[in-house]
Amino acid sequence: MNDHELNELRQRLRAAIPPPKPELARDLWPVMLARLNEPARIRVPWFDWLLLGAACVLALVFPGLIPALLYHL
Amino acid sequence: MDLLERFAAGDLDAFESLFRQHQAAVYRWIVRIIRDSASAEDLTVETFLRAYRSHARFRADGNFEAWLRRIATNAALDHLRKARIHVELPDDLPADPTPDAAEQNESRVAILSALASLAPRLRVVVQLGLVEEESYRTIANALGISESAVKLRMFRAVRILRKKLRQWDVRQ
Numbered sequence: 308m309n310d311h312e313l314n315e316l317r318q319r320l321r322a323a324i325p326p327p328k329p330e331l332a333r334d335l336w337p338v339m340l341a342r343l344n345e346p347a348r349i350r351v352p353w354f355d356w357l358l359l360g361a362a363c364v365l366a367l368v369f370p371g372l373i374p375a376l377l378y379h380l
Numbered sequence: 381m382d383l384l385e386r387f388a389a390g391d392l393d394a395f396e397s398l399f400r401q402h403q404a405a406v407y408r409w410i411v412r413i414i415r416d417s418a419s420a421e422d423l424t425v426e427t428f429l430r431a432y433r434s435h436a437r438f439r440a441d442g443n444f445e446a447w448l449r450r451i452a453t454n455a456a457l458d459h460l461r462k463a464r465i466h467v468e469l470p471d472d473l474p475a476d477p478t479p480d481a482a483e484q485n486e487s488r489v490a491i492l493s494a495l496a497s498l499a500p501r502l503r504v505v506v507q508l509g510l511v512e513e514e515s516y517r518t519i520a521n522a523l524g525i526s527e528s529a530v531k532l533r534m535f536r537a538v539r540i541l542r543k544k545l546r547q548w549d550v551r552q
Contacts (some may be wrong), residue, residue, distance in 0.1 A: 313510070316541060320511050323491035328417040331407040331424070336399055338425050343392075343432065 385440040395435070402445065406452050409522075412512050413456040413504055423459055427452040442463050442466035446521060453504070453522040460500035487548075502537035509534050 366373050386394035406427050411420035431438075432450050438447060495503060504523070508514040509530070515536075520527045 312542075316538065316545075317510050319487075319545070320506070321490055323488045324415055324495070324511060325414045327411040327420070329408060329411070331404045331421070332417075333421075334400075335403050335407075335421060335425055336396065338421075339399055339428055342425055342429050349450065362536070380511075 382440070384444055387444075388435055388438050388440045390435050395428075395432055398444065402448055405445070409449060410452050411506050413453070414459055415507070419459060419463075421482065423452070423455045427455045427488075430455065438472050440488070449522050450523060450524055457500050457504060460503060490545065490548040494541050494548070498537055498540060502533050502540070505530055505533040506537045506541070510538070 362376060366376065383394050383397055387398055390460045403424055407420055407424045410423045410427070411417060413422055414423070427448065431448055434451075438444070495506065498506065501523075505519060508519050508522070509516065516527045516530045523530070
């Protein structure tokens with residue numbers, strides 16, 4: 308692709324994309340402080356839920372495995 | 381102990397000083413990538429939150445702005461990955477569009493759709509390199525990749541954009 312074509316594409320993109328508000332309209336420190344004071348959210352990964360579900364199913368289908376599961380906890 | 385050393389040690393006052401010094405620059409960088417002022421404000425805060433949580437990993441003799449810019453770029457990338465791909469018509473559409481205006485709007489939507497269809501890692505490069513005319517080196521530093529990788533991404537993105545726009549031009 309030559310420079311002319313690249314410039315043409317640039318002009319089309321610039322014409323299509325609305326220009327953003329270039330400057331920050333307010334001080335964000337109060338928002339930052341609020342975020343810092345939020346209690347930390349504990350996020351449990353999906354595979355942990357999957358593991359828990361699998362363990363529950365195993366315990367229901369094979370109750371004899373419960374002591375072994377408890378031993379490995 | 382200077383400001384960056386205090387920040388690296390987890391001092392909140394030092395963090396506040398750095399936040400006030402750099403918040404406008406971080407916002408300007410993010411808004412150029414995601415083109416949405418409200419989300420850019422949220423992501424500015426998110427960037428500093430990530431920076432504060434990683435303060436122990438920051439080397440006080442390092443370049444704080446470059447470090448912050450990389451975090452901001454990653455936050456913007458995460459946002460683009462999560463954001464639903466949609467194309468909004470601009471607010472300034474005429475009520476009763478003339479054929480020319482209607483065609484212009486269709487063209488605008490086609491370009492925005494083509495851009496939105498790019499993978500976020502390609503879209504960032506187009507936004508910064510093509511629209512904002514940032515240097516390959518600046519983009520490479522912000523993304524933590526090599527300049528040649530940026531050039532490759534630009535090449536791939538431009539090829540996809542041109543293909544999609546050519547398809548649209550043919551339909552017209």
